[in-house]
Structures are given as C-alpha cells and as structure tokens.
Amino acid sequence: xxxxxxRDNGNWEPPGGVLELDETPQEGVVREVLEETGIHVEVEQxxxxxxxxxxxxxxxxxxxxxxxxxxxxxxxxxxVEWITPEQxxxxxxxxxxxxxxxxxxxxxxxxxxxxxxxxxxxxxxxxL
Numbered sequence: 323x324x325x326x327x328x329r330d331n332g333n334w335e336p337p338g339g340v341l342e343l344d345e346t347p348q349e350g351v352v353r354e355v356l357e358e359t360g361i362h363v364e365v366e367q368x369x370x371x372x373x374x375x376x377x378x379x380x381x382x383x384x385x386x387x388x389x390x391x392x393x394x395x396x397x398x399x400x401x402v403e404w405i406t407p408e409q410x411x412x413x414x415x416x417x418x419x420x421x422x423x424x425x426x427x428x429x430x431x432x433x434x435x436x437x438x439x440x441x442x443x444x445x446x447x448x449x450l
C-alpha cells in the first residue's frame with residue numbers, strides 16, 4: 323500500500339487531500355496521489371466513507387491501481403513508501419490505518435466515524 327510521511331506533521335498517512343471545485347472525486351484522487359507521491363493511479367473502487375465527528379470532515383477512500391511514475395518526496399511529503407498490511411498499524415494512527423485495511427476488503431464500502439484519532443462507536447439510543 324502506498325503511503326506518505328507528511329512534511330507538516332511527520333505522520334504516515336495515505337495520500338489525499340481536498341477536491342478542487344471543478345473535479346470529480348475520482349479526478350481528485352488521481353491528482354492528489356500524483357502530487358504527493360509521483361505515482362500515476364487508476365481509480366478502481368470506493369472502499370470507505372469516514373467522518374471526523376469533531377471537525378465535520380468527510381473523507382472518501384478509493385482503492386487504486388498504480389500504472390506508472392516513480393515514488394518521490396514532494397512539497398507535501400518527506401518520504402513515500404510501499405508498505406505491507408502488517409506495517410500499517412505499526413506506522414499509522416488508528417483512523418488512517420483502518421482506511422487502508424478496509425481497502426483490502428472487497429465487500430461494499432465501509433462507513434465509519436472517528437474523533438480525529440480513534441474510531442467512534444455507534445451511539446446508544448435511549449429507550450423512550
């Protein structure tokens with residue numbers, strides 16, 4: 323799995339970013355991965371939707387197939403690496419590790435919430 327070590331905070335994360343006004347989610351994935359890693363990808367499938375409950379940010383995660391380019395650090399990343407599923411949990415915070423591990427699953431997309439660090443569990447509704 324392709325990951326970056328962010329220049330701004332030193333954390334290992336999947337490549338990603340904010341969509342431009344005039345681009346589709348798939349176009350944004352292709353652009354962001356290339357900008358942050360030097361790798362050209364083709365989007366295959368949406369694998370998850372993740373909401374940061376404390377900031378109101380929704381992230382869409384797609385499984386992609388690489389087809390060219392060379393891994394290289396950029397203005398946003400100090401390192402770019404291909405890692406194994408076993409290395410994901412060792413290097414990343416839970417909220418990012420789960421996104422990569424969910425992408426290995428061929429089931430319908432996962433929908434999860436988190437607080438920016440840890441996954442949030444479904445709230446219990448009180449009986450009326």
